Each structure stands twice: as structure tokens, then as C-alpha cells.
Amino acid sequence: VVAFDEQLKPTITDGDGKVRKSLPKPAAKDDPELAPAAAKRFAQLKKDLRTVAAEQLGRLERAMVDRRRWPLDEFRELLVAHPLLHPLVRRLVWVADDGPAFRVAEDGTFADAADDAIVLPGTARVGIAHPVDLGDGLAAWSEVFADYEILQPFEQLGRPVHVLTGEERAGARLARLDGLKVPPGAVLGLAKRGWERGAPQDAGVETWISRRVGAGRFVVIDLTPGITVDLPEEFGDQTLGVRIAERPDDLHSTRDATTSPRFGDLDPVTASEILADLARLAAAAAR
Structure with missing residues (x-):
């Protein structure tokens, strides 16, 4: 019997209930055509799963973060x-x-x-x-x-919960990361977590990376001096500034106005996940 574990890797259990690391070799009494075909099919299954597993595990984790129903x-x-x-x-x-x-x-x-x-x-x-x-x-x-000894496919029950301070909820800037210097590779790694790289500006330099957090709401990480599209390491470490805005390129979104976005607009799950991503950046800066 072939089943799948928490990472969608195939597991094999023989007729006696013993877990095996691989398929048994064809025996003399096995069908000379069916046995090799089964081995070939299982090998292809393992190969296909390497791609499918990463996609599906990421899909489900994103569904949790994005509040999909x-x-x-x-x-x-x-x-x-x-x-x-x-x-x-x-x-x-x-x-x-x-x-x-x-x-x-x-x-x-x-x-x-x-x-x-x-x-x-x-x-x-x-x-x-x-x-x-x-x-x-x-x-x-x-x-x-x-x-029940249930292993989870990704961090759920043990996932850290992060909370905005009262001052952060009332504002449109997140001072906890102001001035932090981070390698460009760590910044670009956010693209795998739902962030979108900014539109290239003069000389093909990206000066922000953002994540949509609702209708007309983006959390934006401003990057100085910016990341060159073709040579991301060209300008070295990036100095960060974090804000919430109606558009990623709206540099005036932090003005004091009753209609301006505030970090307090975020639901607790979105806020926790944003802060978790920022914590990863802070950790990268400390290395």
C-alpha cells in the first residue's frame, strides 16, 4: 500500500503491515511484465511528487495566511x-x-x-x-x-503570533525597522511569501517591495538605495522603511489625515504575518 506523509512523500507498507523504505524487488513468482511496470510507475510518482508537494504545501499555507474560505x-x-x-x-x-x-x-x-x-x-x-x-x-x-502524534505539513499550531503595539496601530509607519540594513537577497526572498517587487524606476532600480493587505491597502517596504533589476547585489545592503499606503508608489500616504491608512486597519492574522516577515528580515540583518 502506498500512502503519503505530512510532506506528501510516498510511504510503503507491505502485506504484513511493515513500513518499507522502497518497493520490494520482483520475486520469481511475480508477473514479469507487471512488476517492472509497477516499479517504473512508482519511480515516476516520486519524481512528480517533488514538484507537486512543494506547490500544494505552499498553496495551503498561503490559504491560511490569506484567510481563504x-x-x-x-x-x-x-x-x-x-x-x-x-x-x-x-x-x-x-x-x-x-x-x-x-x-x-x-x-x-x-x-x-x-x-x-x-x-x-x-x-x-x-x-x-x-x-x-x-x-x-x-x-x-x-x-x-x-x-495522536500528528505531524503538520507546515507550521500551524506552533506558529508564532506577532502583535502590533498601540502606537503602531495608530500610525502609518512602522518604526521598529526604520534604518535597518538588510542584504538584498533577503528582501527579494519576500516574493516567495506573497510580496510584489516594485516597478523599476530610473536606471531600472526597484525602490520598494509591497504586499496587498486589502482593497486600497498595501504594506510597503521602502528600499534605499534600491535594487537593480539585473544586478540585485550591485548597491549592497538596503536600508528599510515600512509604511502602509493606498498605493505602493504613494509616497505621501503617511500624511496626517483621517482617511489615511493605519496599521490598525489590518486584521490580527494579517498583522501577525506581516510582522513575522519583517522579523525574518531583522534576523537576516543580524547575521
Whole structure:
């Protein structure tokens, strides 16, 4: 039997229930055509999974960060019943809008942190729970997953939660990173986490990188002296400034006006993820 682990790597269990590292070699009594074909098929499966796994793991983590929600019927059909994604679905905590957090049991039913079965209304919308969503229930869910020895496909229950200060919530600039010098490679690495590189300005220099955080809302990291498109290391370390704006290129977005964006406009999950990305930049600067 071939199954998949928390990283979508294939696992093999033989007829006696023993986990094997590889397929058994064809025996004398095995079909001389089917056995080699099965080995070839399994080799191709492993090769394909290397690409598919990275894509699907990243897709689900982004769905948690971006607060994506699926109607219940789509959740059942596209995720719970999917032969490849089902092992990942069972290793995550899910939450229904205006409803409980739950996990998906092996038989496809839903259970809460007390292991009691729950039934969601057909109108429910379901998403991957962020630790912020779980609040005081986080410890209980961590205990459930530890008891069942469930390994997660990406950092969910153990994910750090970051919080804006009251002063930061009231403002349009994030002073905690002002003046920080960071290698350009660390800045460009944010593109893998949903940030978009700025439009090249004079001489092909990018002077910001931004992330959309809502309608007419962007968190912008200003870069000085900027990153050259073709030679990102040309100008060396980048001095950072962080702001929230209606457009990435709106340099006047921090003016004091009642309609200007403020970091307090961000929902707690988005704020936590933005601060986590900025913490990674700060760590890169410290190395």
C-alpha cells in the first residue's frame, strides 16, 4: 500500500503491515511484465511528487495566511475527498466562519478539540485556522495533535503570533525597522511569501517591495538605495522603511489625515504575518 506523509512523500507498507523504505524487488513468482511496470510507475510518482508537494504545501499555507474560505460542499469535494490532499487535510486544524474549530478524522467526519463529533450546517464556509483564530483553544489543539502524534505539513499550531503595539496601530509607519540594513537577497526572498517587487524606476532600480493587505491597502517596504533589476547585489545592503499606503508608489500616504491608512486597519492574522516577515528580515540583518 502506498500512502503519503505530512510532506506528501510516498510511504510503503507491505502485506504484513511493515513500513518499507522502497518497493520490494520482483520475486520469481511475480508477473514479469507487471512488476517492472509497477516499479517504473512508482519511480515516476516520486519524481512528480517533488514538484507537486512543494506547490500544494505552499498553496495551503498561503490559504491560511490569506484567510481563504471554501463553501462546505467544495471543502468536502476538493480537499477532504481528494486522494492526494486528504493526508494534508487531516494534519491541520480547520475553522468554520462563526463556528467551531475542528479536525478531519480518518473517516472524513469532523471532531472538535474534545474529540466530540460535530456537524456543520450546509451554509458553512471553512478555512485553515491560524493560531489567532484558536485563541485560548490553541493549547487544547496542540495537546490533541501531540496525543495522536500528528505531524503538520507546515507550521500551524506552533506558529508564532506577532502583535502590533498601540502606537503602531495608530500610525502609518512602522518604526521598529526604520534604518535597518538588510542584504538584498533577503528582501527579494519576500516574493516567495506573497510580496510584489516594485516597478523599476530610473536606471531600472526597484525602490520598494509591497504586499496587498486589502482593497486600497498595501504594506510597503521602502528600499534605499534600491535594487537593480539585473544586478540585485550591485548597491549592497538596503536600508528599510515600512509604511502602509493606498498605493505602493504613494509616497505621501503617511500624511496626517483621517482617511489615511493605519496599521490598525489590518486584521490580527494579517498583522501577525506581516510582522513575522519583517522579523525574518531583522534576523537576516543580524547575521
